[in-house]
Amino acid sequence: MGGAVPKVEFTELVDYPIPAGTITEWIPSVGPHASTPEDAGWLEDDRPTSFVHEAHLRRTIADPSAGRESWLGTAFDIPGTLDKAAFRRAVLAWIDRHEGMRSNATIDPDSGVLSRVTAPVGATDIWVIQQDECTRADEVYEHLQHLFDEYTSPLVWPSYAFVTLEPRSTDDVPDHVTVFFAADHSIIDGLSIVLIAHELTRLYEEETTGVHAGLFPTGSYLDFGELERTLCSGVDHTHDAAVEWSRFLAENGGQFPSFPLDIGPAPEVRVPQNGLSAWIMTPEEAESFTVACRKTGPGFLAGLMAAMGAASYAVSGAPRFRTVTPMHTRHDPSWAASLGWFVGVAPLAFDVADGESFGDLVVRAGSELARTKPVSKVPFDLIADATGVDVLPRFVVSFMDVRFAPDARTWPDINARALRSKKYDHDVYLWIHRTPQGVNISSRFAGTEVAAAAVHRFVGELRAVLTAVASTGTYLVHAPETPHLDSETRMSI
Incomplete structure (x- = not known):
């Protein structure tokens, strides 16, 4: 587990370089010795949850493992010896800054009624628990994995935890401390995660x-x-978003689209998913790719989805590319630095086989992204209730441009990494992040050899499409049986 982390990635905890050392847990609490919630400082709060938060709570009540395996997190270094008193004050200031970190929403399992209590600024304390020194890196990993799995349930508060790791050192004074954080998805999203290292470091x-x-x-x-x-309010099956989703699902017999290649049957026993992380473009290649795509109007995101469509067609022969894509719902500037699950989803589908050029696909993808973006403003869980849909996405493509996030250029220097929990589902998720260090693709997929081969083949073809466009401005859209042509005979974008 040793070694440097040269670039920022989104992976599981097991892929982070964890050294041996001393673990200290930092667990928030509110009035732990009070006899009633009111005496502790909790106040009744009639504000409802977001729709996605409520749906997540109800799914977890029905299947507790759904909450155990739904955390997101981060890890990063702070230079020097840890000042524990200062770190404690920094964590408390961070909790006071984000109201969602000191609020607890629950659903009565008998009545199904949703309720919330919230602690005011200054009401939170921290349990500081220092463990004995771990002499092996795998012991540290196992401790962290167990702690985050247990302490991030959306059904309890806190559904998050901090850990500091002071690495073993041959010197008397360690040169840094590593901070780990994990929280249930109900209170954070991908952008929330990339803000935490900046905020906590600045507060410290x-x-x-x-x-x-x-x-x-x-x-x-x-x-x-x-x-x-x-x-x-008032969204029903006649709403434009509901009609769009119904049309999208009807195209596949009421199901969400699957991954372009067969990932095989679901295993008979519960198997953890596999993961993949690869750097598919340098910063220079990403800029060249953007310039090429802008020749037709849309920019990087439309080009990325067009490349997905071209790669899908090349490996599967599917004439139409279909997926689900998350989009942020931070539509007011006041949410820009907030922590929460500010994510909606939108359908995306466009024809590939009859495209006259790659540029034609960029136009189609850009047009569809613009057309369906308003759909993401209406929570899919609300649409599902209104239309009686009881299916979940099976193939999701997410994109984030984090080049301009606070301190993004320093992430490699502090070994910053976005983390996700283990999953056991039979689906494929792709996350593409454009960072100051280039473009990274991360994936989780069914834990079978068939699924692994399919995803690696698709990512390899996607990389080939992106490289061709970035280097030559051209790419021939072709089906599996069509041989690749040299760059001089490929269609111009």
Whole structure:
């Protein structure tokens, strides 16, 4: 598990370079010795959850493992010896900054009624638990994995935890400490994760140096949930978003689209998913790719989806590319630095086989992204209730451009990594991140040899498409039986 992390990736904890050392757990608490929630500092709060948060709670009540395996996290280094008193104050300031971190939403398992309590600023304390030194890296990993699996259930508070790891050192004074954080997906999303290292580091530096953290103001995810309920009141099966989803699902017999290649049957026993992480473009290649795609109007994201379609056609012969893509719902500037699950999903489908050029696919993908983006503003769980849909996505493609996130260029220097929990589903998720260090693709997929071969083949073809467009501005859209042509005979974009 040793070695350097040269670039930022989104992987499981097992893929992070964890050294041996001393673990300290930092677990939030509110009035642990009080006799009632009110005495502890919890206040009744009539603000509802977001739709996706409520749906996640109900799924977890029905299947507790759904909550155990739904955390996101991060890891990063802080230089120097850890000042534990300053770190404790920094964590408390961070909790006070984000109201969602000191609020607990629950659903009564008998009545099904949703309720919430929220602790005011200053009501939170921290349990600090230092473990004995671990002399082996695998012991540290096992401890972290178990802790995060157990402490991130959406059904309890806190559904998140911090851990610091002071690595063993031959010197008397370690040169850094590694911070690990994990939280249930119900209160954070992918963008939330990339904000945490910046915020906590700045707050810690404020406590140790007196230099003001200078963080952006942030709105509350609880207010977002209340606003979402207001904006989506009256949504039924006749709503434009419901009609669009019904049309999209009907194209595949009421099911979500599957991965372009066969991933085989679901295993008879519960098997953890496999993962993949690869760097598919350098920063220079990504810029060249963007320039090529803009010749037709749309930019990088449309080009990326067009490349997905071209790769799908090349490996499977499917004449139409279909997937589900998450889109952020931080539509007000006050949510820009907020923590929460600010994500909707939209359908994406466009024809590939009759495309006259790769540029034609870029136009089609861009047009569909623009057309279906409003659909993502209406939570799919609300659409599902309104239309009686009881199916889940099987093939999802997510994209984030994090080049301009706070301190993004320093992430390799502090070994920053986005983390995700283990999963056991029979599906394929792809995450593409454009970072200052290039473009990374991460994937989780069914834990079978068939699925692994399919995903690796698809990613390999996708990389070939991206490389061709970035280097030559051209790519021939072709079916599996069509041989690749040299660059001089390929169609111009």
